[in-house]
Amino acid sequence: MKRLAAVVALASLATATAACSGGTTNTSGGPGGGGGLFTTIDVSRPGLDASAPANIWNPKGNSFIGYNAMKLGWVKNSLTDPNQFYPGIAAKWEIAPDNSSITLHIQPNAKWSDGKPVTAEDVKMSIGLAYTTGSTAFALTPGAAGAAADVQIVDDKTVKVTQDMANPSSKFARGVIDNWVEPAHIWGSLLPADFWEKLKASRGTGATADKDREEILAIGQKVLAFAPPKDVSAGPFTLERVNPGEALLVKNKYFYNAANVTPDQVKFLNYSGNEQVWNYLSAGKLDHSGFTAAPTDVMTRIKNAPGSEIIKGFSPVAVGMAFNQSKKPYDNVHVRRGLAYLIDRAQVTKVASPEGGTPALTTSGIHQKPAQEWIGPELSKLNPYPHDVAKAAAEFKEAGLRQKDGKWTLPDGSPWTVTMTAPSGFSDWISAQENIKSQLIENGVNAEVVTVADYPIYLEELAAGKYDVGFWLMALGPAPYDIFQRLYGTPNGWTNVAGKVTHNAPGKAGNWMGGPEELDVQGVGKINPGELTAKLNAASPEEAKPIMAQLAMAANQDLPAIQLWDYVNTQFVNTSRFTGWPAQDSDLLRLPAGVWMQLGMIKKKQ
Amino acid sequence: MGVIARRLAGHLARGIVMILVVATISFFIVRSIPGDPVAANVQKLIQQGMDPVAAEQATRVLYGFQPRGTLWHQYIDYMSGLFTFNLGQSVSHAGQPVTQVLGEAAKWTVLPVLAGTLLSFLVGIVLGVYAAIKRSGKLGDVLAISGSLLHGVPQYVLGLLLSAVFATLIPILPADGPVDILYEPGFNAGYLGSLAQHAVLPVATYALAAYGGWILAMKSSVVTVLGDDFILAAELRGMKRSIVFRYIARNAILPLFTILALSLGLLLGGAVFIERIFNYPGLGLLLLDSITMRDYALMGGAFLLITAAIIVANILADLFYSVIDPRVRGGEEVST
Numbered sequence: 001m002k003r004l005a006a007v008v009a010l011a012s013l014a015t016a017t018a019a020c021s022g023g024t025t026n027t028s029g030g031p032g033g034g035g036g037l038f039t040t041i042d043v044s045r046p047g048l049d050a051s052a053p054a055n056i057w058n059p060k061g062n063s064f065i066g067y068n069a070m071k072l073g074w075v076k077n078s079l080t081d082p083n084q085f086y087p088g089i090a091a092k093w094e095i096a097p098d099n100s101s102i103t104l105h106i107q108p109n110a111k112w113s114d115g116k117p118v119t120a121e122d123v124k125m126s127i128g129l130a131y132t133t134g135s136t137a138f139a140l141t142p143g144a145a146g147a148a149a150d151v152q153i154v155d156d157k158t159v160k161v162t163q164d165m166a167n168p169s170s171k172f173a174r175g176v177i178d179n180w181v182e183p184a185h186i187w188g189s190l191l192p193a194d195f196w197e198k199l200k201a202s203r204g205t206g207a208t209a210d211k212d213r214e215e216i217l218a219i220g221q222k223v224l225a226f227a228p229p230k231d232v233s234a235g236p237f238t239l240e241r242v243n244p245g246e247a248l249l250v251k252n253k254y255f256y257n258a259a260n261v262t263p264d265q266v267k268f269l270n271y272s273g274n275e276q277v278w279n280y281l282s283a284g285k286l287d288h289s290g291f292t293a294a295p296t297d298v299m300t301r302i303k304n305a306p307g308s309e310i311i312k313g314f315s316p317v318a319v320g321m322a323f324n325q326s327k328k329p330y331d332n333v334h335v336r337r338g339l340a341y342l343i344d345r346a347q348v349t350k351v352a353s354p355e356g357g358t359p360a361l362t363t364s365g366i367h368q369k370p371a372q373e374w375i376g377p378e379l380s381k382l383n384p385y386p387h388d389v390a391k392a393a394a395e396f397k398e399a400g401l402r403q404k405d406g407k408w409t410l411p412d413g414s415p416w417t418v419t420m421t422a423p424s425g426f427s428d429w430i431s432a433q434e435n436i437k438s439q440l441i442e443n444g445v446n447a448e449v450v451t452v453a454d455y456p457i458y459l460e461e462l463a464a465g466k467y468d469v470g471f472w473l474m475a476l477g478p479a480p481y482d483i484f485q486r487l488y489g490t491p492n493g494w495t496n497v498a499g500k501v502t503h504n505a506p507g508k509a510g511n512w513m514g515g516p517e518e519l520d521v522q523g524v525g526k527i528n529p530g531e532l533t534a535k536l537n538a539a540s541p542e543e544a545k546p547i548m549a550q551l552a553m554a555a556n557q558d559l560p561a562i563q564l565w566d567y568v569n570t571q572f573v574n575t576s577r578f579t580g581w582p583a584q585d586s587d588l589l590r591l592p593a594g595v596w597m598q599l600g601m602i603k604k605k606q
Numbered sequence: 607m608g609v610i611a612r613r614l615a616g617h618l619a620r621g622i623v624m625i626l627v628v629a630t631i632s633f634f635i636v637r638s639i640p641g642d643p644v645a646a647n648v649q650k651l652i653q654q655g656m657d658p659v660a661a662e663q664a665t666r667v668l669y670g671f672q673p674r675g676t677l678w679h680q681y682i683d684y685m686s687g688l689f690t691f692n693l694g695q696s697v698s699h700a701g702q703p704v705t706q707v708l709g710e711a712a713k714w715t716v717l718p719v720l721a722g723t724l725l726s727f728l729v730g731i732v733l734g735v736y737a738a739i740k741r742s743g744k745l746g747d748v749l750a751i752s753g754s755l756l757h758g759v760p761q762y763v764l765g766l767l768l769s770a771v772f773a774t775l776i777p778i779l780p781a782d783g784p785v786d787i788l789y790e791p792g793f794n795a796g797y798l799g800s801l802a803q804h805a806v807l808p809v810a811t812y813a814l815a816a817y818g819g820w821i822l823a824m825k826s827s828v829v830t831v832l833g834d835d836f837i838l839a840a841e842l843r844g845m846k847r848s849i850v851f852r853y854i855a856r857n858a859i860l861p862l863f864t865i866l867a868l869s870l871g872l873l874l875g876g877a878v879f880i881e882r883i884f885n886y887p888g889l890g891l892l893l894l895d896s897i898t899m900r901d902y903a904l905m906g907g908a909f910l911l912i913t914a915a916i917i918v919a920n921i922l923a924d925l926f927y928s929v930i931d932p933r934v935r936g937g938e939e940v941s942t
Contacts, residue, residue: 037788044654047887047891047895048887049699049710049887050710051699051702051706051707051710052699052702057700058700059668059698059699059700060698060699060700061700075655132667133663133664133667134656134660134661134662134663134665134666135660135663136656136657136659136660139663140663141659141662141663144659145659171657175657217666217667217670218670220667220670221667221670221671221700221701224667224671224701225700225701225702241787241791243784243785243787243791244714244783244784244885244886244887245782245783245784245785245787245804245885245886245887246782246783246786246787247787248787248788267788269782269783270782270783270885270887271885272885272891273882276782276882276885279774280782283774317653453641454641454646454897455646455898456641456642456645456646456898456900457640457641457642459641459642459645459646459649460640460641460642460645461640463645473649476652482657482658489658590655
């Protein structure tokens with residue numbers, strides 16, 4: 001008992017010491033002291049792992065985008081152009097008029113945090129690492145669209161990357177710029193001496209090429225597991241230390257624009273669920289956070305926190321209620337149209353995503369913000385499917401459905417229930433489905449919501465064609481091909497291998513939407529939507545526009561999915577300690593605050 | 607060979623067999639969980655802005671850490687690895703050895719749960735004795751009611767309540783992780799103080815949640831002992847109150863040691879809610895994360911660790927019993 005009392009007393013003393021000391025240890029080694037501590041979270045990666053290395057490829061790695069992890073450039077949140085960038089390690093770049101190459105010029109003052117200069121050799125080595133871990137321009141898949149054919153060091157600060165024009169992509173420049181850069185003197189040993197020869201050989205066909213590709217993928221595993229002895233970064237910060245609750249980064253005095261980076265330290269807070277983020281925001285602890293969905297009362301609490309502000313902008317993604325057309329009655333377009341008229345999208349959005357979405361104006365397959373720029377006057381010709389019960393009834397009758405005692409039944413009189421499935425934990429999807437269920441039942445259509453244990457099970461069962469109706473992310477911009485491949489790609493039967501498009505029967509090769517291979521689009525004629533989508537890969541913006549208009553009309557007429565709401569990029573900031581935040585609708589909004597700091601925007605509040 | 611040594615040998619042999627059986631069952635069960643983690647990872651990367659081709663390759667590299675070959679070959683590799691404490695590589699931690707990942711998480715589970723359990727045990731048994739002796743007085747009633755009330759409140763409600771009161775309404779204690787990052791780790795007052803300060807709320811939650819069970823069990827055990835002849839004899843012989851109290855406590859505590867040992871075995875299972883509320887990334891959260899990622903090696907390792915801890919705790923409880931109870935030590939059968 002005496003020992004216990006001593007232990008308790010010691011613990012109390014320690015607690016009191018910490019409670020009384022109150023202050024914190026300033027470990028900043030950076031110049032320009034007094035810049036303050038910036039507190040944030042990484043919304044893309046919940047859960048800090050104190051034992052993970054400072055490695056951007058490691059899924060748990062303690063590398064934070066824009067802070068101690070640097071790309072060649074930072075992709076702007078453009079409505080339509082995927083090749084708009086802010087400078088990163090590359091200060092500037094030239095893209096060949098035919099998109100066949102990009103020449104990168106490294107920041108003249110760029111240095112690693114150990115004082116060594118950033119060179120073209122670092123960039124080339126990093127490109128090698130990108131080949132091993134998965135990258136758009138540096139893909140191992142033979143014939144992949146927009147893949148690089150050659151990487152050439154022009155001089156110590158210049159690198160030229162050439163596109164393989166056998167299957168070009170308009171996104172080639174983005175595929176090159178959107179890559180990490182790491183120091184060759186730390187990471188270089190991961191690539192074997194014959195790496196570039198092996199890479200060349202892997203581009204062929206046959207057993208040897210397959211073997212080479214496997215060997216390169218095996219290097220990728222070493223890259224993912226690699227633990228640098230110390231974080232060496234060319235970004236504005238370097239990792240000081242991590243514990244399971246927090247990560248601390250300190251200013252990198254060698255960063256090329258260090259004079260304009262204000263905070264001395266950055267603290268990342270750990271979280272494992274949304275409620276922790278809500279608590280941080282409500283307490284005013286975070287200077288910045290990406291979007292986290294929150295119920296209305298929590299959102300009000302967050303908004304009421306001193307200094308709390310919300311910045312909104314374009315988010316190139318929408319959510320759709322997608323149908324399995326292999327299942328009756330969803331094979332009938334009139335049923336899908338009837339449901340489109342019956343569902344009040346404004347009400348669904350208000351319930352499910354009041355801060356994070358705006359009701360879709362119509363189903364075009366394109367987010368409403370860039371839709372005007374892509375398809376112009378054609379947009380107004382699309383059917384907006386306004387909430388109209390009478391029109392819904394007419395469509396259902398056209399489909400042969402019957403109404404009995406106020407309930408809609410299948411043509412043979414058997415009961416019809418709209419069964420919607422969502423993965424557990426996707427609270428906005430489940431809320432939306434519950435609201436749709438209420439709306440449908442109110443109008444005589446039986447409906448139910450089924451939740452499955454998690455996202456891996458949802459995707460497996462969705463791909464296996466087990467669900468009648470599921471939710472599906474669509475309109476993933478800004479690149480035209482990416483937008484429409486969500487509706488007219490693998491989920492709907494089309495596979496695009498090395499630019500060659502084939503169509504698979506419903507239920508085969510991931511075709512769970514089960515739509516027809518050809519569509520007769522009013523005012524256009526017969527089209528093959530999958531082939532048209534594939535053409536978008538290499539099309540210039542002017543070539544893409546008419547194709548996108550045709551595909552938008554097809555999506556609007558055929559409704560493989562009902563576009564419910566278009567997401568909004570919502571960022572939380574706190575103006576109590578820092579100012580200089582991006583404006584509403586800024587093209588910086590999808591980039592982390594570390595990039596805003598690099599650009600010299602964030603300033604300490606005076 | 608003494609009784610204790612014989613018992614130990616028997617327990618160890620049975621324990622090893624049980625661990626191997628559990629390892630086999632968990633190996634096959636975790637691999638039969640439905641779901642397509644590869645597709646989920648591809649979709650996650652696409653939603654983060656990655657091109658589908660790149661997302662597929664990145665996922666292929668990541669899931670390359672998953673063992674290949676037939677299920678039978680994987681099983682043989684897994685079981686042979688067990689003997690060298692090699693539980694494989696974690697997919698979600700990109701190739702880190704599972705033992706290392708478990709070790710990192712275990713410390714953030716073991717420390718608060720152990721402290722909370724021992725604290726609640728000590729307070730619970732002392733007050734349990736008082737509640738039994740004073741069972742016809744107001745103090746006894748108060749103690750018994752407090753035990754019943756706290757025993758009925760779920761851990762997560764207590765955790766949320768303590769967090770709301772002491773971290774939000776009257777913000778005098780932190781609820782955001784195990785230690786403040788701004789303190790240099792090491793044996794210094796600031797760092798250790800921060801550790802202790804951050805541990806107060808989770809330890810208090812564990813302690814309060816378990817306290818009710820201990821006080822009620824101890825009270826019931828003491829009431830049974832109070833009716834025994836040796837207590838009556840001690841009182842009739844005019845022994846000091848403190849000595850009689852010790853007699854009562856020592857005899858009544860025996861069955862509770864078994865429960866304590868089992869509780870300590872279960873502590874490695876973690877407490878997901880408390881870990882989440884107080885941001886203590888321990889074994890509970892790790893297990894959840896591994897299930898979401900279908901990280902088979904990590905799931906299997908976590909299940910095995912929890913099971914092994916319970917088996918070891920059982921063995922220790924039995925041995926401890928042999929030490930503290932002369933009847934068991936002498937080879938007598940005893941019913942608890």
